Amino acid sequence: MGECATMEITKVQTLYDACNAVFCAKQGDLPSFQQIHFLKNLLNRIEAVDVGIDEFSDGSPSSSPDSGNGLIVGQTVDKITYIHIHECDNFSIGVFCFPAGATFPLHDHPGMTVLSKLLYGSAYLKAYDWVKFDASNSRMIGLAGKVMDGVMESPSEPTVLFPRSGGNIHTFTAVTPCAIMDILTPPYSDDLGRPSTYFLDYPIPSLPGYSVLEERDLPEDLVVAGAPYLGPPIFTENDPCLLG
Numbered sequence: 309m310g311e312c313a314t315m316e317i318t319k320v321q322t323l324y325d326a327c328n329a330v331f332c333a334k335q336g337d338l339p340s341f342q343q344i345h346f347l348k349n350l351l352n353r354i355e356a357v358d359v360g361i362d363e364f365s366d367g368s369p370s371s372s373p374d375s376g377n378g379l380i381v382g383q384t385v386d387k388i389t390y391i392h393i394h395e396c397d398n399f400s401i402g403v404f405c406f407p408a409g410a411t412f413p414l415h416d417h418p419g420m421t422v423l424s425k426l427l428y429g430s431a432y433l434k435a436y437d438w439v440k441f442d443a444s445n446s447r448m449i450g451l452a453g454k455v456m457d458g459v460m461e462s463p464s465e466p467t468v469l470f471p472r473s474g475g476n477i478h479t480f481t482a483v484t485p486c487a488i489m490d491i492l493t494p495p496y497s498d499d500l501g502r503p504s505t506y507f508l509d510y511p512i513p514s515l516p517g518y519s520v521l522e523e524r525d526l527p528e529d530l531v532v533a534g535a536p537y538l539g540p541p542i543f544t545e546n547d548p549c550l551l552g
Contacts, residue, residue, distance in 0.1 A: 318358065318539075318540040319350075319353050319354055319355075319358045320354065320358050320359055320393070320539055320540060320542060321540065321542055321543065322350060323347075323350045323351060323354065323401070323491075324393075324394060324401065324542050324544075326346065326347055326350050327347065327399050327401065327491060327493075330343045330346075330347060331398040331399040331493045331494075332396070332398050332399075338421070339421060339493070344421070344423070344468055347423055347491065348423060348465070348466045348468065351423055351425050351466045351489065351491065352425065352465055352466055354425060354427070354489060355427065356382065356427040356428050356487060357379070358539060358540075359391065359393065359403055359427075359489065359537070359539040360378075360379050360380055360391070360537060360538030360539035360540075361379060361380045361381075361382050361391075361403065361405065361427065361487060361538075361539075362379040362380065362381050362382060363382045363383070363427065363428040363429075363487070364383075365379075365381045365382075365383060365384075378538060379538055380405070380535055380538055382405055382428065382429075382485055382486075382487055383485050385405045385406070385407055385485065385535075386407050387407065387410070387531055387532075387533050388404060388405070388406055388407075388410050388412060388530075388531065388532045388533065389404070389405040389406075389532070389533045389534070389535045390402055390403070390404055390405075390532050390533070390534055390535070391403040391404075391405065391534075391535050391536070391537050392534065392537060393537050393539070393542070394542055394544070395495055396495075397494065397495075398493060398494055398495075399491060399492060399493040399494065399495060400490075400491070400492045400493075400495035400496075401489075401490070401491050402489070402490055403427070403487055403488065403489045403490070404480075404487065404488045404490070404532075405485075405486075405487045405535070406429075406431065406480070406482035406485065406486050406487070406488075407482060407485055408482050408483065408484050408485050409481070409482060410481070410482045411479065411480065411481040411482075412479060412480045412481075412530070413479055413506055413527050413530060414434070414436075414477060414478065414479040414506060414507045414508070414509055414521070415477065415478070415479070415504050415505065415506050415507070416476055416477045416504070416505050416507070417469065417471075417476050417477075417492065417496075417504075418471070418501070418502050418503070418505070419471050419494070419501075419502055420471060420476075420492055420493065420494060420495075420496075420502065421468070421469070421470050421471065421492075421493050422468070422469045422476075422490060422491065422492050422493075423466050423467070423468050423490070423491040424466060424467050424468075424469075424488055424489065424490050424491075425464075425465075425466040425467075425488070425489045426460050426461075426462045426464055426486060426487075426488055427462065427486075427487040427488065427489055428462050428485075428486060428487055429461075429462060429482065429483070429484040429485050429486025429487065430459055430460060430461040430462065430482075430483040430484050430486060431459070431460050431480050431481065431482050431483055431486050431488065432458070432459050432460075432480070432481040432482075432483055433456050433457075433458065433459075433460055433475075433478060433479070433480055434454070434456065434457050434478060434479050434509075435454070435455050435456040435457075435469070435474075435475025435476075435477065435478035435479075436452035436453060436454055436455065436475065436476075436477045436478070436509070436519065436521065437452060437453055437455055437472065437473055437474070437475060437476055437477070438450055438451075438452050438472070438476070438477070438521075439451040439452060439453050439518070441521070447522065447523040447524075448505060448507075448521075448522075448523040449520065449521065449522045449523065450520070450521060451518060451519075451520060451521075452477060452509070452518065452519055452520075452521045453517060453518050454517045454518065454519065455473075455474065455475045456475050456478070459483060462486070477507060477521065505523055506523070506524050506525070506526060506527060507521040507522060507523055507524060508521070508522050508524050509521050510522070
């Protein structure tokens with residue numbers, strides 16, 4: 309404990325501690341506007357190197373994203389790669405790294421609040437919110453309104469989506485190599501009724517900005533590799549979500 313107390317608190321540790329305080333103190337409560345604003349400000353401070361990613365190195369392409377200097381080389385990631393930083397029952401923190409041209413298909417975040425930051429690069433984002441949907445059949449289908457359709461470039465402020473607003477259903481395509489850091493509360497859970505559902509969208513020509521979304525099977529060509537978290541360690545000994 310004495311050694312930990314004398315160590316400098318990293319930006320990712322500060323973010324974790326804040327998420328812990330907001331999402332685990334009153335389990336099940338939605339975060340307030342002030343809490344979301346507080347977390348956005350902390351997330352906005354995070355840079356790629358703070359979570360173990362070297363965004364600048366242009367080493368020769370390799371099937372392994374590990375770099376020689378103890379960081380993941382973002383420019384050499386050749387498939388969508390997820391870096392798992394932390395997960396408990398109430399929230400998760402992680403980073404998706406994309407090679408240029410890679411697409412994460414249209415998907416939702418049921419009952420979840422999500423804070424995201426583009427750490428580097430640029431990505432095309434298309435996002436919808438439900439207007440009305442029918443989930444009574446084997447496949448969900450409904451009308452959705454578009455809330456975002458354009459390119460995000462770093463540096464940019466973090467974005468927030470809510471269970472029913474902000475672009476809860478979205479898709480990303482990497483324009484350049486890029487990385488997106490996500491905080492999800494609560495995290496995905498098939499057992500608790502929060503699966504990730506994928507959709508096809510059918511624009512309505514007579515109703516600009518609106519599309520019919522239809523649930524689809526998990527895309528066969530979606531491959532997400534895992535990579536180790538190489539950033540500074542996170543100390544979780546006081547995490548109420550992980551205690552007894």
